[in-house]
Amino acid sequence: MFGVGGEHDLTEHTLDHLAGYAGSRPVRIGNDAWTQKQLDVLGEVLECAWILREQLGQLSPTTADFLISVADRAAATWREPDAGIWEGREGERDYLTSKLMCWVALDRAVKLAAQMDAPGEKAQRWETVRDEVPAAILDRGWSDSAGAFTGAFGSDHLDAGVLLMPLMGFLPADDKRILATMDAVERELSTDALVQRWTGAGDEGAFVICAD
Numbered sequence: 001m002f003g004v005g006g007e008h009d010l011t012e013h014t015l016d017h018l019a020g021y022a023g024s025r026p027v028r029i030g031n032d033a034w035t036q037k038q039l040d041v042l043g044e045v046l047e048c049a050w051i052l053r054e055q056l057g058q059l060s061p062t063t064a065d066f067l068i069s070v071a072d073r074a075a076a077t078w079r080e081p082d083a084g085i086w087e088g089r090e091g092e093r094d095y096l097t098s099k100l101m102c103w104v105a106l107d108r109a110v111k112l113a114a115q116m117d118a119p120g121e122k123a124q125r126w127e128t129v130r131d132e133v134p135a136a137i138l139d140r141g142w143s144d145s146a147g148a149f150t151g152a153f154g155s156d157h158l159d160a161g162v163l164l165m166p167l168m169g170f171l172p173a174d175d176k177r178i179l180a181t182m183d184a185v186e187r188e189l190s191t192d193a194l195v196q197r198w199t200g201a202g203d204e205g206a207f208v209i210c211a212d
Contacts, residue, residue: 003030009030010030010031011030012028012029012030012031013028013029013030014026014027014028015027015028015029037080037082037083037092038082038083038084038085038087038098039074039077039078039080039082039098039099039101039102040082040084040085040095040097040098040100040101040102041101042070042071042073042074042101042102042105043074043100043101043102043103043104043105043108043168044101044104045067045070045105046067046070046071046074046104046105046108046109046112047101047104047105047108047168049067049108049112050108050111050112053112053115056115058115059115059116059117064115064116064117064118067109067112067116068109068116068118068122070105070109071105071106071109071118071122071126072122074102074105074106074109074126074129075106075125075126075129077102078098078099078102078103078106078129078133079136080092081093081094081095082095082098083095084097084098084151084152084161085097085098085101085161086159086161086197086198093152093153093155094140094152094153094154095151095152095159095161096137096141096149096150096151096152096153096159096161096162097151097159097161097162097164099133099136099137099141099153100137100162100164100165100168100170101164101168102133103130103133103134103137103168103170104168104170106126106127106129106130106133107130107169109123109126110123110126110127110130113126134170136153137149137170140153140154141153141162142177143155143156146158146184147180147184148162148177148180148181148183148184148185149162149165149177149178149181150162151198151199156199157198157199157200158181158184158185158188158189158198158199159197159198159199160185160189160195160196160197160198161197162181162185163181163182163185165178165181166178189201194208
């Protein structure tokens with residue numbers, strides 16, 4: 001991770017001498033999220049490679065090795081807690097979106113195995129682990145009390161990030177659990193045409209990316 005000026009050290013600092021826009025203190029530079037473990041990015045990288053597969057053609061050895069290492073990390077770490085797609089600062093949890101995106105990483109790696117010239121045993125390993133992830137998500141990510149897929153395993157709190165499930169091909173958009181989740185998010189997280197990230201967001205605002 002680098003800053004916009006190419007900085008390698010993104011340690012967060014508060015600039016108390018600045019008021020911020022319309023008095024919106026505190027003003028910070030840096031970003032402590034650079035120290036976090038965010039497993040969702042593994043799926044985002046391999047999803048990009050999958051989308052661009054025709055333009056990429058046969059991958060260079062350097063690119064192939066990198067993508068193989070990303071898939072290997074997803075296979076090795078998908079069960080681990082992390083900071084999640086929203087970079088929460090309350091500690092690591094078993095975020096559903098992180099498990100989902102590890103599944104995406106493994107699914108796309110299996111489909112790209114030939115293009116990456118991946119060894120057969122690796123592709124088999126990715127496929128085996130990929131097929132273990134859905135059971136965990138469907139069992140531990142659904143909340144009967146919330147009537148929806150929730151932000152983290154064992155939680156009743158909603159999270160707009162779980163709407164990635166049909167977009168990533170994990171479940172069809174007309175699956176009754178997806179429809180129930182969409183209804184719950186619209187009912188509890190929507191503010192006019194925008195959607196807040198999670199339950200209890202309060203007045204932090206809403207995100208266009210959640211409403212698309």
